[in-house]
Amino acid sequence: MTSRCLGFPIVVSEALGVHTVRVLTTLLTGIFTLAGVTTGVLLEPLKAVFAARARARNDRADRCARLVEAAMTSRAISLELNRLNRQGGSQADIDAAVGQYRRARGEIRQVVATLHLYGPDNLATSADRLRSADRELRARRFDGDDADSLIDVDAWPTTVVAAAEKLERAVFAFTVDARKYMR
Numbered sequence: 001m002t003s004r005c006l007g008f009p010i011v012v013s014e015a016l017g018v019h020t021v022r023v024l025t026t027l028l029t030g031i032f033t034l035a036g037v038t039t040g041v042l043l044e045p046l047k048a049v050f051a052a053r054a055r056a057r058n059d060r061a062d063r064c065a066r067l068v069e070a071a072m073t074s075r076a077i078s079l080e081l082n083r084l085n086r087q088g089g090s091q092a093d094i095d096a097a098v099g100q101y102r103r104a105r106g107e108i109r110q111v112v113a114t115l116h117l118y119g120p121d122n123l124a125t126s127a128d129r130l131r132s133a134d135r136e137l138r139a140r141r142f143d144g145d146d147a148d149s150l151i152d153v154d155a156w157p158t159t160v161v162a163a164a165e166k167l168e169r170a171v172f173a174f175t176v177d178a179r180k181y182m183r
Contacts, residue, residue: 057182060118063111064178067127070107071171074134075164077101078141082160085142108134126177133170137163 081097083089112131115124140163156164 056118060123061178061182063114063118064123064174064182066107067111067115067130068171068175068178070104070111071130071134071167071174074101074104074108075137075167075171077104078137079156079160079164081141082143082156083154086144105134105138120181123174123177123181126174130167130170130174133163133167137167139163 077097077100081094081101084094084097108131112124112127115127137160140157140160143157143159
């Protein structure tokens with residue numbers, strides 16, 4: 001009997017031919033299966049480590065994004081509260097803004113605490129600077145009019161503008177630090 005393997009003719013006796021081919025096929029299948037399973041078993045711990053690092057990086061990125069969103073929301077609402085206070089906004093508008101402001105500041109506190117818990121320390125320190133700038137804006141959010149804002153009702157007092165700009169700079173500094181840990 002003549003058979004072909006990879007295009008080359010192989011002469012096998014009739015009695016041993018079929019049996020030998022079955023045994024060789026089974027043996028090769030077993031060897032390749034064993035090699036695949038062994039490789040999988042050896043690589044599984046590495047896959048788990050890489051997956052855990054990717055999850056941690058994604059969690060850190062989510063926390064950083066939440067902090068940036070909360071800080072910018074807090075900044076916008078602080079400026080709105082200042083405007084409502086100076087222009088005599090309705091109590092319903094002020095109450096709605098205060099509710100949003102408290103939620104944003106609560107989110108800031110929560111994310112900063114989480115960054116302190118999970119680290120890295122440089123990012124937690126940067127988040128503290130951001131929170132400090134937010135506190136400074138909070139202390140200024142009801143400052144009254146100065147000479148420039150009396151002319152333009154929509155212009156904020158210089159102390160409020162300075163505090164808002166400091167918060168914005170702190171947010172941008174935080175994002176620069178955060179990007180280092182997301183790559």
